[in-house]
Amino acid sequence: MDEDRILARERYQIEQIRELDDEVLQIEEVEGLPDDSDDDQASGHVHGRPGDFTFDTCLAPLHTYLGEVEDTHHRTSFVDTGAILTLPLFYLEGVVLFPEATLPLRIIQPKFIAAVERAMGQVDSSFTIGVVRVYRDPNSGSLRSAAVGTTAEIRQYRRLEDGSVNVVTRGKQRFHVRRHWIEADGAQCGEIEIIEEDLPLRMPRDAFGRLPPLRNLSSRNFPDAAKSHHKAKRHRDADENNDSDAESEESFLTELTLSEMRLHQTAIQSCSAYDMIDESTSSDDEKYVCESELCSGKSQSSDGSSRSKYRRRIDAASGVGRKGAINQSPQKEDAWGKRGMPSRLNQFRAVPRAFWPHWVYQMYDSFSLAQKAADMWKQVVGAPSMEGFVRKPDILSFSIASKIPISESTRQELLEINGVSYRLRREIELLEGFDRVRCKNCQTVIARRSDMLVMSNEGPLGAYVNPNGFVHEIMTFYKANGLALIGRPREEYSWFPGYAWTISNCATCERHMGWLFTAINKKLKPKYFWGVRSSQVADDMR
Structure with missing residues (x-):
């Protein structure tokens, strides 16, 4: 019923626009728009792909609408971190380029053609340009440029008879803009500085699994640990090639400074165990047994509350719950409240030691986050699969950022994040919260996550350039709401071979939101789909 009301509202909006002067707006209701007979198309929907999908998704990334473009056969190596380069800069509105992402350009204006020719002829960093996003200030309406951009290597090039140039570029490395100017030729x-990309971090192996258990350190104080520190250092200097030493206690202590050693000893003394409880059955404050509760008089308080709390933590850690508790005969209380408590405490002392709980390390383990992000991507988007990048979290983080169907400003935020783990955590948050796509101007709901359609093997979002040289990043959906069609379908310069395009505006605020693509061949599936500009999408995707 809700869908019927939405469709009725769309028809009513189109009828209203038809009443306008035909010379101003030429509205045509395209054959194949959603109606009650099209339920079979949505019924086969899996990860945004309707059933009976026949379109070759490999065609879209080829940008065949540009015509024949020749490979430059030039591949530049990565520039050292912190290097200062002078490059031609392209300030593009509505575009955020990431490393390894494809960006097509149709260059018409002489000053931009001069920039490409300069890039292809320069000695240092040849065939390379810089791409920086520009945007309009919501308050003043003036154009502003981002401080972080991406270098782009010219992979394909073709000069046309009219003097224009078609190129296909690929993102390489992030950079900071230090200063910019205009040359005599326009x-x-x-001047840019290449940003340092940190190495993906694993959960510290020395903190878990391979170190001696806590019981080995139960009577060790800081001076003793310091002695072991210096002893281990001498041992390491005597045999630096011993691989097994890297996994020993002495190797771990050797790498610590005196301040880190104090922190380490404090962690051992104040928190004798980390997360041994399954997160699905216990809360975070049941994961620790601290010295303040174990060794203070609180365990023998008159009301027994602290002792009961302590027993619950011990039982949870040892796998004994209330329902599964083992019946034991009453025993005399000792200093710990019940006999057997010291033995249960030994179970805590038998676990490996660490500065922080296990879950804290997982928050910054790039490889663990990469797997979670790949799983979330598979659940929300589906294609293309990210599993092949799990062992390369840095590449995966950029790949998701370049393909995730979110607003342009949010993608710029992802580009500016330093640190693989921080970027992955933000992407996981965005994938978890992604549900609705709204018009940036009037907040009208245009589409939902379940309406997403992957028309390119590079993902549900891609960059395309029109005949006038404007680059648009669009996200594709098999269904959209609240959009009105402007003009008639056109086949020339179609970004998706076999489909005609029709301009679509927001029916509420009349802003240009994107296009409707309609299959020319009746055998081509899907029959139609929508392309929505990411620059016109609101930041709030919930």
Whole structure:
């Protein structure tokens, strides 16, 4: 019933627009728009792909609408971190380029053609340009540029008879813009600094699994640990090639400074165990037994509350719950409240020691986050699969950022994040919260996550350039709401071979939201789909 009301509202909006002057707006209701007979298309929907899908998703990334473009056969190596380069800069509105992402360009204006020619002829970093996002300030309406951009390598190039140039580029490395200027030939150039990309971090192996258990350190104080520190250092200097030493206690202590050693000893003394409880059955404050409760007089309080709390933590850690408790005969209380408590405490002392609980380390383990992000991507988007990048979290983080169907400003936020783990955590948050796509201007709901459609093997979002040289990043959906069609379908310069395009505006605020793509061949599936501009999507995707 809800869908019927939405469809009725769309028809009513189109009828209203039809009443306008035909010379101003030429509205045509495209054959194949959603109606009651199209339920079979949505019934086969899996990860945004309707059933009977026949379109070759490999065609879209080829950008065949550009015509024949020749490979430059030039591949530049990565530039050292912190290097200062002078490059031609392209300030593009509505575009956020990430490393390894494809960006097509149709260059018409002479100053931009001069910039490309300069890039292809320069000695240092040849065939390389810089791409920076520009945006309009919501308050003043003036154009502003981002401080972080991405270098792009010219992979394909073709000069047309009319003097224009078609190129296909690929993102390489992030950079900071230090300063920029305009050359005599009109080319925009700038001095940039390559951003350092940190190495993906694993959960510290020395903190878990291979170190001696806590019981080995139960009577060790800081001076003793310091002696072991210096002893281990001498041992390491005597045999630096011993691989097994890297996994020993002495190797771990050797790597610590005196301040880190104090922190380590404090962690051992104040928190004798980390997360041994299954997160699905216990809360975070049941994961620790601290010295303040174990060794203070609170365990023998008159009301027995602290002792009961302590027993619950011990029982949870040892796998004994209330329902599964073992019946034991009453025993005399000792200093611990019940006999057997010291033996249960030994179970805590038998676990490996660490500065922080296990879950804290997982928050910054790039490889663990990469697996979670790949799983979330598979659940929300589906294609293309990210499993092949799990062992390369840095590449995976950029790959997701370049393909995730979110607003342009949020993608710029992802580009500016330093640190693989931080970027992955933000992407997981975005994938978890992604549900609705709204018009940036009037907040009208245009589409939902379940309406997503992957029309390119590079993902549900991609960059395409129109005949006038404007680059648009669009996200594709098999169904959209609240959009009105402007003009008639056109086949020339279609980004998706076999489909005609029709301009679509928001029916509420009349902003240009994207296009409707309609199959020319009746055998081509899907029959139609929508392309929505990411620059016109609101930041709030919930």
